[in-house]
Amino acid sequence: MKASTENKTAQRVPSLDLRRNYARIEKEIKEAIDGVLASQAFILGPDVEAFEEEAAMYLDVPHAVGCSSGSDALLLALMALDVGEGDEVITTPYSFFATASCIARLGARPVFVDIDPRTYNIDVERALERVSSRTKAFIPVHLFGQMVPLEAAIPRFRERGVALVEDAAQAFGSWRRSDGEYFRAGAAGDFGCFSFYPTKNLGCYGDGGMVTCKKSDAASRLRRLRFHGADHAYLHEEMGLNSRLDSIQAAVLRVRLRHLEEWNEERRLIADRYGMLLAEKGLLEVVRLPEVLEGNYHIFHQYTVRVRGRNELQRFLAERDIETKIYYPLPLHLQPCFKYLGYSEGDFPEAEALSKDSLALPIFPELTIDEQERVVDAIAAFYAIKRQKG
Numbered sequence: 001m002k003a004s005t006e007n008k009t010a011q012r013v014p015s016l017d018l019r020r021n022y023a024r025i026e027k028e029i030k031e032a033i034d035g036v037l038a039s040q041a042f043i044l045g046p047d048v049e050a051f052e053e054e055a056a057m058y059l060d061v062p063h064a065v066g067c068s069s070g071s072d073a074l075l076l077a078l079m080a081l082d083v084g085e086g087d088e089v090i091t092t093p094y095s096f097f098a099t100a101s102c103i104a105r106l107g108a109r110p111v112f113v114d115i116d117p118r119t120y121n122i123d124v125e126r127a128l129e130r131v132s133s134r135t136k137a138f139i140p141v142h143l144f145g146q147m148v149p150l151e152a153a154i155p156r157f158r159e160r161g162v163a164l165v166e167d168a169a170q171a172f173g174s175w176r177r178s179d180g181e182y183f184r185a186g187a188a189g190d191f192g193c194f195s196f197y198p199t200k201n202l203g204c205y206g207d208g209g210m211v212t213c214k215k216s217d218a219a220s221r222l223r224r225l226r227f228h229g230a231d232h233a234y235l236h237e238e239m240g241l242n243s244r245l246d247s248i249q250a251a252v253l254r255v256r257l258r259h260l261e262e263w264n265e266e267r268r269l270i271a272d273r274y275g276m277l278l279a280e281k282g283l284l285e286v287v288r289l290p291e292v293l294e295g296n297y298h299i300f301h302q303y304t305v306r307v308r309g310r311n312e313l314q315r316f317l318a319e320r321d322i323e324t325k326i327y328y329p330l331p332l333h334l335q336p337c338f339k340y341l342g343y344s345e346g347d348f349p350e351a352e353a354l355s356k357d358s359l360a361l362p363i364f365p366e367l368t369i370d371e372q373e374r375v376v377d378a379i380a381a382f383y384a385i386k387r388q389k390g
């Protein structure tokens with residue numbers, strides 16, 4: 001309680017507060033859910049179809065197939081590519097666990113490639129170097145809302161028969177412009193995988209996910225795979241999953257998708273303001289801001305900085321009721337369950353360094369200027385005290 005004496009307005013700054021967002025759309029959401037309740041069509045159904053169409057239109061991609069989570073979206077995409085034993089799939093060691101578990105779960109081998117320390121995203125050139133005769137797919141992750149620059153690599157992976165499966169779980173609405181051409185996160189490769197977990201920038205009110213693709217045969221395969229491998233009831237062409245999107249979640253997503261552009265813009269303003277406030281306080285020597293690659297429309301799913309004395313700073317902020325997060329404390333190649341892959345500490349120094357100094361500051365569309373100022377003031381106080389101590 002020491003903090004409250006230093007800080008008179010000791011109101012908590014949460015890293016995310018979904019209640020504030022709900023307050024903005026409560027009426028629309030209730031109407032949408034009421035519609036599903038009236039129809040009693042809970043699994044797939046008209047709202048799922050409508051959402052799939054609207055999402056495909058928004059992303060400018062021919063097909064979108066709803067499913068039950070982002071993890072399943074990745075699994076379904078790899079299943080549709082017949083990834084299995086003996087195959088390799090290249091991805092980043094710096095992501096949420098599901099990015100790699102989908103590979104291992106199918107008996108294939110995750111092959112990790114280090115990140116670009118500026119963007120925190122996988123280094124695409126290095127990924128190309130790791131392509132072997134066994135490589136079936138490449139999974140870049142558009143981490144924290146910023147797209148991986150894929151345009152130069154797309155034809156080179158294609159030439160070598162490697163499918164491109166984008167993990168766009170944190171990047172709905174993110175895009176990139178290069179040489180006058182636009183690339184949308186999740187619509188640039190062969191498959192795009194999305195998560196609608198409630199904390200994602202486009203979240204629903206439970207679990208949900210989606211896979212996008214360009215080819216209609218791939219879309220039919222995905223639809224079959226999410227429904228026990230059956231095109232028609234009780235006739236199973238192959239082994240699939242039970243991985244459907246609920247109608248209530250689709251109804252929620254239809255409402256939230258209509259507001260997404262506005263919310264993404266609000267996130268970008270908050271990110272800009274963090275940059276300004278941190279610079280104003282002279283903190284740029286000790287706090288490294290996230291870099292936005294030229295041409296990128298970063299939607300700041302997270303605002304992740306790199307800091308000196310990360311754990312100490314996080315504790316200091318927590319004592320002042322400011323909540324921050326660490327994405328991710330342990331890179332994937334060092335996870336106990338992937339020990340059998342034979343990686344060890346030192347294999348991916350950039351990812352390992354980032355896991356030790358990254359800190360995600362509070363960001364969500366409704367975060368106020370006052371709250372941001374309090375976050376930055378507290379960071380400034382931390383480094384002022386450190387300087388005094390020498």
Ligand SMILES: *Cc1c(COP(=O)(O)O)cnc(C)c1O
Pocket residue numbers: 069070071072095096098099141167169170194195196197207208209
């Ligand atoms: C959230 C997330 C997933 C998994 O999504 P779920 O809906 O939670 O299964 C996969 N990849 C990344 C990068 C994520 O952030």
